[in-house]
Amino acid sequence: MLLTALILLLVVKLGSSDSQGLATAERWVRNSYAPLQRGVDWVQQGLVQFGIRVLGMQDLSQLLEAEQARNQQLSLENMQLRETQAEVERLRALLDYKNAHNSQFRLEAARIIARAPNNWYKTMTVDKGADYGLTVNMPVITPEGLVGKIVDVSSNTAQVLLITDREMAVGAILQPTRENRGIVEGIGDGRLRMVNIPYYSQVQDGDPVVTSGLSQTYPPGLRIGTIRDVQKEANGLVLSAFVEPVVDFDRLEEVLIIKSFQAPSEPVNEGG
Amino acid sequence: MRSLVLVFLPFLALYLQSTLFRAISIYGVVPDLLLILVIFYAVFSGSNKGAVYGAACGLWEDLYLGRVIGVNAICKGLTGFILGRMQGRVFKDNVLVGVLGVLAGTAINSLLLLSISFLAVPGFSLDRAVWADVMLQGIYNVIISVPLYIWYFRSSGAGVLQEGLIR
Structure with missing residues (x-):
């Protein structure tokens, strides 16, 4: 009780308006709160600043998203343009080839729409068929060289047997030596093999191989591939060699079909 | 509904094999979705049905390919018959059944195809x-078979492939 009364007296005493002590006490009390208040204020300010930053970041992130979307759109357009450009270049090459060989071949351009659904046959399906005058055994080419021949035709599609198929054989000639007894066969794994090359042949790696024209199915002079790895057969009478095709069959998208041809006086398509 | 789906699936499989999967082939090798379908059907339905479905799918493929009609019909029919022996002997809820079935089925189908080709095609x-093609196809088939088996198993239990389901 006494202590309480003393404190009250002290407070009343100090509480007089002109008391210097009150100011001191008040300052002391206020000062004691000050760190906490500053802390609260700091937190409040921090929250406000955080809010501003978040809002700002939202704006920035919105901007970023918009820019990313625009970037994606532009990338897509760029990709489409590149695709279109590549297609234009391919079609221009086909057209140039067609114009250059107009006198020798009657050509029909076609787009590849499907490939063999299994791994045993090397075939592809093109988007033109009997309606465009295509028939079985017509040779299929690109400006680079021989692709294969048509083996089946429906009204609006045709199936092309590639020269890499195991059942395919094409009469071929070694361009530098003009030896024309060779036969190029598909071996099923994307490569070709030339067999029946005379043992005395001067064939060597890098020699170009073209169609001989002896089979009546293919016009002479169409490029088939390049000789790689010449080997002597077990009987010692003939040589054989792997042939690397000039056509990249995995990247084919359009082809030309030879509807009819005249035997040219000079081999065609030498040098592409 | 089940019958319609079973007729539609080979059509879809062949379509995907000749287009989409050609674009994502590995060293020129594509998975044999049609064979996977035949194997799953045989494992779930037994030898007799597996043989008939396999032969029908093979014939469909032969007709599409336009080569020697009957080769794939025989090979897939026999594969379906052999793999159908698994029906009733394995727990089909284990995805390994699908994986091992596809591995075995690919080996059987490839051996049959190669045997016929070796005997019938000169040279x-x-x-x-x-063999590299066969092995690569086996691996590709196995990889593809995992999600396909899960789908097939679920569809057979309570989906479009459920027997007796009318929708």
């Missing part, structure tokens, strides 16, 4: 490239 040689 056909079983070289390293052929």
